[in-house]
Amino acid sequence: MNSLMPPNEEAKRTTAPAKPAAAAAAPTVTPAPAPAVSPAVPAANAVPAISVKGLSVFFGRHQVLKNVSLEAKASAVTAIIGPSGCGKSTFLRSLNRMHELVPEARMEGEIRLFGQDIYNRAVEPVIVRRRVGMVFQKSNPFPTMTIAENVTVGLRLNGVRRRDVLAERMERALRMVALWDEVKDRLHAPATSLSGGQQQRLCIARAIVVQPEVILMDEPASALDPIATAKVEELILDLKHSFTIIIVTHNMQQAARISDYTAFFYLGELVEFDRTAKMFTNPSRKQTEDYVTGRFG
Amino acid sequence: MDAANHRMRKFENGLMQVITCVCALLVITPLLLVFYHLIVEGLGSVNWAFFTQLPKPVGEVGGGMANAIVGTLTLLAIASVIGVPVGVFGGVYLSEYGSSRLNGWIRFTADVLNGVPSIIWGMVVYALALSVSADHTFSAWAGGIVLGMMMVPLIMRTAEEVLLLVPGGYREAAFALGISKWRTIVQIVMRTALKGIITGVLLALARVAGETAPLLFTAFGNNLFWNHNLSDPISALPLQIFNYAISPYDDWHRQAWAGALVLLLMITAINVGVRVLTSDRFRQSNR
Numbered sequence: 001m002n003s004l005m006p007p008n009e010e011a012k013r014t015t016a017p018a019k020p021a022a023a024a025a026a027p028t029v030t031p032a033p034a035p036a037v038s039p040a041v042p043a044a045n046a047v048p049a050i051s052v053k054g055l056s057v058f059f060g061r062h063q064v065l066k067n068v069s070l071e072a073k074a075s076a077v078t079a080i081i082g083p084s085g086c087g088k089s090t091f092l093r094s095l096n097r098m099h100e101l102v103p104e105a106r107m108e109g110e111i112r113l114f115g116q117d118i119y120n121r122a123v124e125p126v127i128v129r130r131r132v133g134m135v136f137q138k139s140n141p142f143p144t145m146t147i148a149e150n151v152t153v154g155l156r157l158n159g160v161r162r163r164d165v166l167a168e169r170m171e172r173a174l175r176m177v178a179l180w181d182e183v184k185d186r187l188h189a190p191a192t193s194l195s196g197g198q199q200q201r202l203c204i205a206r207a208i209v210v211q212p213e214v215i216l217m218d219e220p221a222s223a224l225d226p227i228a229t230a231k232v233e234e235l236i237l238d239l240k241h242s243f244t245i246i247i248v249t250h251n252m253q254q255a256a257r258i259s260d261y262t263a264f265f266y267l268g269e270l271v272e273f274d275r276t277a278k279m280f281t282n283p284s285r286k287q288t289e290d291y292v293t294g295r296f297g
Numbered sequence: 298m299d300a301a302n303h304r305m306r307k308f309e310n311g312l313m314q315v316i317t318c319v320c321a322l323l324v325i326t327p328l329l330l331v332f333y334h335l336i337v338e339g340l341g342s343v344n345w346a347f348f349t350q351l352p353k354p355v356g357e358v359g360g361g362m363a364n365a366i367v368g369t370l371t372l373l374a375i376a377s378v379i380g381v382p383v384g385v386f387g388g389v390y391l392s393e394y395g396s397s398r399l400n401g402w403i404r405f406t407a408d409v410l411n412g413v414p415s416i417i418w419g420m421v422v423y424a425l426a427l428s429v430s431a432d433h434t435f436s437a438w439a440g441g442i443v444l445g446m447m448m449v450p451l452i453m454r455t456a457e458e459v460l461l462l463v464p465g466g467y468r469e470a471a472f473a474l475g476i477s478k479w480r481t482i483v484q485i486v487m488r489t490a491l492k493g494i495i496t497g498v499l500l501a502l503a504r505v506a507g508e509t510a511p512l513l514f515t516a517f518g519n520n521l522f523w524n525h526n527l528s529d530p531i532s533a534l535p536l537q538i539f540n541y542a543i544s545p546y547d548d549w550h551r552q553a554w555a556g557a558l559v560l561l562l563m564i565t566a567i568n569v570g571v572r573v574l575t576s577d578r579f580r581q582s583n584r
Contacts, residue, residue, distance in 0.1 A: 098469065098472065129473055138466060154475065206474065210475060
């Protein structure tokens with residue numbers, strides 16, 4: 001943890017008006033930085049990073065999510081738990097409109113990102129996804145690209161050309177995911193030459209280099225060994241200072257370890273949503289208790 | 298009883314193995330025979346002059362097929378300019394955009410087109426050329442266009458297949474970075490499938506390089522001269538082989554054999570290139 005802090009703070013200092021720190025600290029309707037807003041955490045807590053109201057998602061005739069309402073706080077980790085097929089992933093993907101890639105997908109309700117309706121007709125999905133990044137279960141670095149190219153691809157394909165900017169932001173992102181020391185001597189090796197855990201951290205670096213406000217993680221550690229999992233969990237705890245994180249996990253202990261809030265989904269409905277400490281010690285609903293204690297699911 | 302049963306089974310097994318082995322050999326034999334025959338008949342006439350000189354008039358010994366070799370390369374170049382972009386982007390449409398119902402029709406059409414006899418392609422382009430200009434019915438353009446049209450469905454289907462092999466996770470990862478769809482397709486998906494696409498293009502080239510029937514109606518051939526204008530008839534190896542082989546002159550027969558050998562070697566070279574490319578891809582995916 002300690003080794004992670006200096007580059008992080010350095011990043012905050014050197015790029016005062018730029019985003020990762022500022023955006024999370026100063027939630028505004030537009031993604032543009034607003035350095036004028038001074039108090040970091042209290043202000044962030046005022047407007048929820050993600051506010052979901054009455055969300056229902058259908059794939060064809062099949063209703064996957066039923067009237068879900070939930071508010072995720074900024075600069076916090078919100079865990080989504082529930083048995084397979086309960087709609088966790090669909091919920092996560094609706095937060096950056098990725099579920100729309102399925103042709104017959106349809107949604108009702110409202111999702112606001114720092115107050116702005118992301119399903120407004122004037123909002124392009126591409127723009128939403130620049131503000132809400134995503135890390136997948138299976139690490140998926142682009143096989144034709146080097147380690148360095150993988151990290152910067154989100155910048156390069158969105159029009160950033162300057163080499164010094166790319167190099168600087170690549171190094172910062174790789175330091176944030178604690179990968180810099182491991183790969184700095186082979187930045188131009190194929191990304192597929194990394195180990196599974198390193199590939200997943202590379203994918204996290206690729207997601208944060210474009211400086212999103214929210215990062216969605218879909219079981220990011222479920223394909224990793226325990227040591228790599230521990231590294232990713234450590235990383236998540238560290239990243240929440242700069243980003244809002246929403247993570248789907250099958251691992252109850254993981255949810256308890258890393259999240260501040262936990263939402264329990266069952267059969268497409270949000271059963272309970274509360275502080276993680278309460279969810280795992282004194283849940284209000286019987287179903288939640290049964291699930292977190294391993295009695296079903 | 299049991300022992301007899303066992304012997305019977307063993308015999309059946311052995312018989313099956315022999316039958317399949319013979320069939321496998323039957324696949325290889327024609328290629329070996331063709332190569333053997335071409336080398337025996339043609340190798341003697343493959344010399345420097347064959348690649349550098351124009352054909353000699355009837356009665357004069359010697360000369361070469363330089364104009365036909367260059368003609369074939371010219372026709373393949375024109376065909377590629379037409380067939381590669383249309384075929385590749387058609388494949389991109391099938392794999393990345395189209396609706397499943399429309400795709401079904403497009404695939405069906407492409408498969409039917411792949412089965413259309415090549416002489417019919419030639420007739421179609423001949424009729425088209427005739428309607429455009431009666432003075433230039435036979436031209437390098439027409440020959441290149443007909444070969445290009447034949448390449449389109451071949452390339453489209455292979456391009457689609459290799460693009461579909463690119464895991465959806467890469468597309469999702471790119472979309473999740475806020476990368477637009479067309480950039481994702483060009484920079485991520487097509488780049489990942491590049492070797493497969495090139496393989497498809499080379500196979501299509503190898504396939505049309507030896508086409509003769511459609512060229513009879515279009516490129517037409519000119520047996521003796523360089524082509525200086527793409528609007529004039531142009532010679533091609535398959536055409537030259539055809540014309541020389543049906544002639545009554547022994548020297549021309551030898552040249553036809555040599556031409557056939559060179560054409561087969563060209564096509565074999567393309568296929569070897571394909572093997573090299575695909576084996577490289579195999580190595581990468583195993584790394």
